[in-house]
Amino acid sequence: MPELPEVQTVIDTLKPLIIDHTIVDVFTNYPNIFEQDDESFRLKVRNQTIKEIQRKGKFIIVRLSRGFIIIHLRMEGKFYVVDSTSDWMTYKHSHVFFHLDQDLVWIYNDVRKFGTIAFVENLHDHSGLNRLGFDVFDPGLTADYLYQKSISRSIPIKTFLLDQSVIAGIGNIYANELLFNIQLSPTQPANTIKKVECERLVEELRHLMTSAIKQGGTTIRSYTSSLGVTGLFQLSLSVHGREHKPCQRCQSTIKRIKIAGRSSFYCEQCQKSKLRKGRSV
DNA sequence: TACGATGTTATTCT
DNA sequence: GAGAATAACATCGT
Numbered sequence: 001m002p003e004l005p006e007v008q009t010v011i012d013t014l015k016p017l018i019i020d021h022t023i024v025d026v027f028t029n030y031p032n033i034f035e036q037d038d039e040s041f042r043l044k045v046r047n048q049t050i051k052e053i054q055r056k057g058k059f060i061i062v063r064l065s066r067g068f069i070i071i072h073l074r075m076e077g078k079f080y081v082v083d084s085t086s087d088w089m090t091y092k093h094s095h096v097f098f099h100l101d102q103d104l105v106w107i108y109n110d111v112r113k114f115g116t117i118a119f120v121e122n123l124h125d126h127s128g129l130n131r132l133g134f135d136v137f138d139p140g141l142t143a144d145y146l147y148q149k150s151i152s153r154s155i156p157i158k159t160f161l162l163d164q165s166v167i168a169g170i171g172n173i174y175a176n177e178l179l180f181n182i183q184l185s186p187t188q189p190a191n192t193i194k195k196v197e198c199e200r201l202v203e204e205l206r207h208l209m210t211s212a213i214k215q216g217g218t219t220i221r222s223y224t225s226s227l228g229v230t231g232l233f234q235l236s237l238s239v240h241g242r243e244h245k246p247c248q249r250c251q252s253t254i255k256r257i258k259i260a261g262r263s264s265f266y267c268e269q270c271q272k273s274k275l276r277k278g279r280s281v
Numbered sequence: 282t283a284c285g286a287t288g289t290t291a292t293t294c295t
Numbered sequence: 296g297a298g299a300a301t302a303a304c305a306t307c308g309t
Contacts, residue, residue, distance in 0.1 A: 003288060032303085058289080074289045076305085093305085112304045114289065128290080155298065164290075171288060260299075263286080286308085294300070 002073050003171035004058055004136060005212035010079060011053050011060060017081040021100040022049045023064075030095040033108070035118035044119040045069060045098075057132045057168025061123070070118045070126050071108070077115035080107040132168035136209050141167060143199035150190040150198070157193055158186035159260045161201075170205070173240045174212070176265050178205055180239040185273035186264045187257075192274070211236075239265040 002010060023045050031038035048064040055061065062069040071077070082088045084103040096108035096117060108117065120126045133149075134141035149166050160166060161175045170178070179186050182200045184193070193201075215236065238248055243256040247267040256265050 006288085072290080074303095075287070110304090111306070112287090114303060114305095116290090131291095153297085159298085162289095173288065261301095262288095284309090287306090290303095292300100292302080295298090 003173055004169040004209055007055055007058050007060060007073065008213045009216050011055055014079060015053050018050050018100060018106050019053065020049065021102065021104060022047065024099045024101055027097045028095055030113060033095050033113065033115060033117050035116050041119050056129060056135050057164055059129055067119055067121045068123060070120060070129060072116045072128065074114035076112050077108065077110040080109060082107065131165050133164065133166045134168065136167060136169040136205060141202060143195060143202050146198040146202060147195045150193055153190040155190055156187045156259050157184060157190045158264055160190035172262050174208060176240045177238055178208055179271060180266060181208065183270050185271045186259055186266050188273045239267065241265065
């Protein structure tokens with residue numbers, strides 16, 4: 001699935017295709033995708049016009065004339081926008097079909113069916129959105145904020161970075177990349193990270209995400225953004241997926257371990273865990 | 282063949 | 296409350 005840069009790429013690609021179009025009707029062959037009853041979802045969005053598409057963390061927010069559609073692509077969700085006269089009925093793993101005006105079909109496709117779609121009248125009605133901390137690019141995300149949040153957390157820094165209620169938008173790939181870039185061990189407890197390291201974390205995080213978005217998002221395995229636009233950033237990954245390969249900084253061998261059930265790639269030489277008694281700022 | 286792994290999040294446990 | 300385990304599902308590689 002899409003990480004934040006892919007979500008942004010999907011939004012950028014989708015905007016010119018569906019904004020100002022009206023949803024004529026909605027069909028699904030897998031109602032569980034919806035967080036509510038599929039018939040009530042249909043009645044809520046029918047005859048509404050798509051006004052804007054934005055993002056918070058990895059949630060996609062589609063603003064309608066009245067209310068919002070909140071979409072999370074989870075692991076493998078993606079969109080297609082096709083002409084209604086094409087053979088869209090035959091697409092594999094397509095689960096939701098938004099029939100738009102001017103003979104367009106906006107399709108939600110999800111091999112693993114992990115994604116979610118909901119309609120809400122107001123953004124604060126959505127529990128997933130409510131849980132999120134500051135988005136990666138939200139000015140409220142500062143080193144100080146991160147430091148304060150880390151004080152009560154003994155979990156590995158990598159797990160802390162993946163906690164969407166702290167920072168919204170970091171996924172497994174970018175957590176691995178980020179820690180490699182600033183040379184922190186993924187296993188180091190969050191409450192041993194110094195404030196100056198929080199500053200570097202925030203700075204490098206934005207730099208990493210910005211350059212990934214510029215390159216159209218990462219593609220690993222099955223992901224393609226709408227209309228088959230494929231990201232190119234996977235060529236730029238420094239550690240993720242590079243187990244047994246030489247570290248690009250020191251040539252020693254990249255290791256892979258499990259942290260909180262997620263594959264974590266790192267260099268034992270460059271990313272040594274610094275054990276500290278307490279911590280100084 | 283069977284099992285483990287895959288970019289995520291919410292829920293349920295201890 | 297914090298943190299770990301598990302579930303939702305399909306596919307691919309070992």
